[in-house]
Amino acid sequence: MNFVAFDFETANEYKDSACEIGIAIVENGIVKEQKSWLIKPKKMYFNPFNVMIHGIDEYQVWDKPEFDVIWEEVRPYLENNYVVAHNVGFDISVLKSTLDAYGLPYPHLKFLCSHKVARRVWPGLVKYDLKTVSSYHNITFRHHKAGDDAEACARILIKAFEKLRLESFDELVKMISVKVGKLDANGYDSSEIRPKSKIKPRNPIVGDVLKRNPEHIFFQKQVVFTGTLQSMTRSEAQKKIADIGGIIDDIITIRTNYLVIGRKDYKRDNGISLSSKHKRTQEFLQKGANIEILSEEDFLRML
Structure with missing residues (x-):
């Protein structure tokens, strides 16, 4: 900054x-x-x-x-x-x-x-x-x-x-x-x-240290989810990332590695209407950031 x-x-x-x-x-x-x-x-x-x-x-x-x-x-x-x-x-x-x-x-x-x-x-x-x-x-x-x-x-x-x-x-x-x-x-x-506002916790989900996998592709990587998943809830998906040893985030930054788009929103995001996180990702990609956009199917295969 x-x-x-x-x-x-x-x-x-x-x-x-x-x-x-x-x-x-x-x-x-x-x-x-x-x-x-x-x-x-x-x-x-x-x-x-x-x-x-x-x-x-x-x-x-x-x-x-x-x-x-x-x-x-x-x-x-x-x-x-x-x-x-x-x-x-x-x-x-x-x-x-x-x-x-x-x-x-x-x-x-x-x-x-x-x-x-x-x-x-x-x-x-x-x-x-x-x-x-x-x-x-x-x-x-x-x-x-x-x-x-x-x-x-x-x-x-x-x-x-x-x-x-x-x-x-x-x-x-x-x-x-x-x-x-x-x-x-x-x-x-x-x-x-602004009145009556609080900082939201950035990483409330704690992974199971016994399930950490340093060899996994998501290990030590920052992952952001957008849209609605069909295969599981977002909290369940975030817990899987945390268990592996990945980093859960809710805001796209220059340090983000993956944006996972829920199946229900992937078609929409490939059309005219993009989620705010998808738009933010595209802005960072234009600046040279290394963020990979994953569909829900991509995410499940990589798990």
């Missing part, structure tokens, strides 16, 4: 007083680069409380560029991208207010809150602030340094993708029921947790 995490520090209680911005650039699930810029606020007023938090004062920024200059370098990283922040509502509001202060247009981007993601993925933590969640994952960083905060946020989101065995934002937001926020020329739409 590719995205950019970002973080603002402000000089005072006003949202248009950005004094530092940091970003962490993630490519293919790896933090490739961290960057940060000190910013001279348009109004040079530093609240002592803010200075106590982040350690930045007017003496450190008096010769730094203002936001409109720095924005020319920062904007390409965020434009048309997925961006993430911890408590993203604050950072997006700082971005909007600072752009408004300089009369600059909003970029087009989608955003997600790592705080909300953490609440869904790791229920039961005492708190979900950046320091607590980072400590839970042994992520070390200098808190309230914008670049470090952005990288810690990025690493938390990477951990979420890894835990759920997902590859894309579309899969993530669907699984944990979090609404993606949007910012563009037409305005702002917040990122929110």
Whole structure:
């Protein structure tokens, strides 16, 4: 997955007083680069409380560029991208207010809150602030340094993708029921947790270790079922895969090895109407994924 995490520090209680911005650039699930810029606020007023938090004062920024200059370098990283922040509502509001202060247009981007993601993925933590969640994952960083905060946020989101065995934002937001926020020329739409939703268990069926067969073609392979089977129930078929030592999944990802289409749906999927999993498989195949589509008869022969 590719995205950019970002973080603002402000000089005072006003949202248009950005004094530092940091970003962490993630490519293919790896933090490739961290960057940060000190910013001279348009109004040079530093609240002592803010200075106590982040350690930045007017003496450190008096010769730094203002936001409109720095924005020319920062904007390409965020434009048309997925961006993430911890408590993203604050950072997006700082971005909007600072752009408004300089009369600059909003970029087009989608955003997600790592705080909300953490609440869904790791229920039961005492708190979900950046320091607590980072400590839970042994992520070390200098808190309230914008670049470090952005990288810690990025690493938390990477951990979420890894835990759920997902590859894309579309899969993530669907699984944990979090609404993606949007910012563009037409305005702002917040990122929110959808009510009364739970993460569904990804692999609830446990195989019999005495039946494991390392020589079997399905051993250690990820198998997804779609449609209605005629020879057995889907749970029975999944149990057979689990007994062999295969991996049961319910979402198509780049790691999927086999998609099994139930007999009642195979004819339909060879026609005009495809199941969502079949469509997703075709999308990955076009990108070079190695996923084999099996009919129910193929599956039974391979068992």
